Amino acid sequence: MGARGGTWVVGGLAVALVGLMVAIGVLLTSRASVDDDLTASQREVAEAARTEALAFLTVDHTDMDPLIDAVLAGATGEFKEQYESQREMLASEAVRTEATSAGEVVALGVGDLDDETATVLIAANSTVTNTSTGSEGQVRYYRLRLDLVREDDRWLTSNVQFVR
Numbered sequence: 649m650g651a652r653g654g655t656w657v658v659g660g661l662a663v664a665l666v667g668l669m670v671a672i673g674v675l676l677t678s679r680a681s682v683d684d685d686l687t688a689s690q691r692e693v694a695e696a697a698r699t700e701a702l703a704f705l706t707v708d709h710t711d712m713d714p715l716i717d718a719v720l721a722g723a724t725g726e727f728k729e730q731y732e733s734q735r736e737m738l739a740s741e742a743v744r745t746e747a748t749s750a751g752e753v754v755a756l757g758v759g760d761l762d763d764e765t766a767t768v769l770i771a772a773n774s775t776v777t778n779t780s781t782g783s784e785g786q787v788r789y790y791r792l793r794l795d796l797v798r799e800d801d802r803w804l805t806s807n808v809q810f811v812r
Contacts, residue, residue, distance in 0.1 A: 690761065698753050699722055700723070701772055703718040704719050705751030709747050716735050722804055745778040746778055747778040748785075752773050754771045756770050765797055768794045769792070769811070771791055772789075773787055792808060
């Protein structure tokens with residue numbers, strides 16, 4: 649498949665993801681506002697997922713500890729354990745590459761939701777700078793699936809997957 653065919657496949661996947669998020673009916677914009685028609689549970693899980701995704705995508709090589717702590721504050725279970733175990737590597741790699749990243753949630757869709765669990769799809773962009781991008785940085789596009797669980801009246805992320 650040539651470059652043109654690959655573009656069609658990527659474009660088709662992007663259209664499918666947007667269609668899926670519309671089909672599941674809950675969209676959130678980067679303005680950090682939540683649709684008034686959402687239920688309280690949908691709003692609560694949407695905000696928790698948005699907060700966690702932004703924390704996950706934020707990098708600042710000059711002060712990584714509070715950024716890592718922010719991810720861990722919204723995490724639980726195996727995801728929290730794995731992220732915590734990578735703490736030193738994440739910080740040292742950010743310093744080594746002089747990395748910064750500022751994320752923006754473009755769209756968010758709440759999929760499965762019950763009293764204890766939720767699945768959220770997020771489309772996010774992040775402007776990344778590091779030693780290989782130069783000072784202008786590059787915009788990177790992420791599609792994430794977050795699995796959340798309710799613990800002590802809070803929604804916490806138990807898994808993050810990059811999706812295509």
